[in-house]
Amino acid sequence: MRTVVTAAVLLFALDTGLASGQTWRPPADNQRCPSKWGAGDQRGSGNHMKPETVLRAARLIQAGEVFELGRVLSETMPMPAGRRFEVLTKRTRNDAGANRRGSNEELVVGEIGQVGTQFDTFSHQTIGTSMYNCVTVEEAATRTGFSKLGVEQVGALVTRGVLLDIAALKGVPMLAETYEITPQDLEAALAKQKLTLSRGDAILIRTGWGTLWGKDNARYQRSSPGVGTAAAEWLAKQDPMLVGADNTAVEISPNPDPQLAGPGHQILIVVNGIHLLENLRLDELAARRVYEFALIVEPLKIQGGTGSTVAPIAIR
Numbered sequence: 001m002r003t004v005v006t007a008a009v010l011l012f013a014l015d016t017g018l019a020s021g022q023t024w025r026p027p028a029d030n031q032r033c034p035s036k037w038g039a040g041d042q043r044g045s046g047n048h049m050k051p052e053t054v055l056r057a058a059r060l061i062q063a064g065e066v067f068e069l070g071r072v073l074s075e076t077m078p079m080p081a082g083r084r085f086e087v088l089t090k091r092t093r094n095d096a097g098a099n100r101r102g103s104n105e106e107l108v109v110g111e112i113g114q115v116g117t118q119f120d121t122f123s124h125q126t127i128g129t130s131m132y133n134c135v136t137v138e139e140a141a142t143r144t145g146f147s148k149l150g151v152e153q154v155g156a157l158v159t160r161g162v163l164l165d166i167a168a169l170k171g172v173p174m175l176a177e178t179y180e181i182t183p184q185d186l187e188a189a190l191a192k193q194k195l196t197l198s199r200g201d202a203i204l205i206r207t208g209w210g211t212l213w214g215k216d217n218a219r220y221q222r223s224s225p226g227v228g229t230a231a232a233e234w235l236a237k238q239d240p241m242l243v244g245a246d247n248t249a250v251e252i253s254p255n256p257d258p259q260l261a262g263p264g265h266q267i268l269i270v271v272n273g274i275h276l277l278e279n280l281r282l283d284e285l286a287a288r289r290v291y292e293f294a295l296i297v298e299p300l301k302i303q304g305g306t307g308s309t310v311a312p313i314a315i316r
Contacts, residue, residue, distance in 0.1 A: 024229040033134035044273025048200035057294035070117040070311030078217040085110035113307040120276040123149040124306035145304015161295030164189040167208035174208030175225035183234035210246030226252040232264040236272040244277030
């Protein structure tokens with residue numbers, strides 16, 4: 001009898017998605033397109049950017065304190081294999097004249113869209129070759145950028161920011177590298193911090209992993225704790241303007257399911273049209289227990305770009 005019951009439980013787990021490898025599968029295009037913003041939409045969650053969104057964020061500014069959330073760009077920062085960033089300085093002027101005017105410039109060689117504190121937009125990720133709103137790589141990719149869903153479509157974003165400090169919730173300075181953040185974790189952090197989420201918020205998640213930046217780059221880049229697939233779907237249901245974190249990918253990396261590669265990116269960017277912010281500096285906000293603030297971020301207007309390095313600021 002025990003063998004029969006065990007087999008029945010296993011079959012139930014397989015059928016209901018409880019077994020390993022059954023965590024998430026991409027929806028068919030006809031299940032996710034057109035997006036709720038319309039068939040021709042290219043802004044996704046950026047459509048939350050309205051005057052009332054800005055005014056709601058502005059009301060949070062009471063002390064006038066500014067927190068810089070962006071990382072310094074340098075050749076020595078953590079980067080995935082295949083990405084590069086180099087700065088070459090050059091002397092460009094040495095004018096004749098009594099004032100002896102000189103001038104210096106730099107040549108940047110590297111990925112300007114996917115390094116440092118980076119903003120991911122909709123041409124960055126696909127399900128197969130289909131992007132947000134079912135725009136295909138074949139129809140939009142050109143040698144000089146994407147003709148649709150480029151980062152230049154985003155514009156300035158100003159909204160209420162909410163920090164969910166999951167490391168503090170767990171009583172640790174840094175989550176373990178294999179820790180998968182769950183919807184229950186996110187809800188518990190909100191309850192502990194006495195906050196609720198509103199549509200159009202920027203939800204920033206602290207894992208503590210950012211403390212490794214510049215100190216142990218190899219470990220920082222190799223893997224990290226982060227949002228699991230269930231938490232990514234929970235976040236999407238909150239209808240935020242963007243989701244960010246202090247790790248390499250916002251989501252847990254690598255995914256616990258060996259059959260999945262970066263499903264959180266697909267859930268948030270491709271399926272739901274929600275922008276991501278990666279490699280944020282969140283430790284100062286956490287140390288000061290600043291959990292609610294005005295967030296300002298504007299990606300570089302790279303024509304057809306898949307993202308942009310950014311320097312967001314939080315103001316309270």
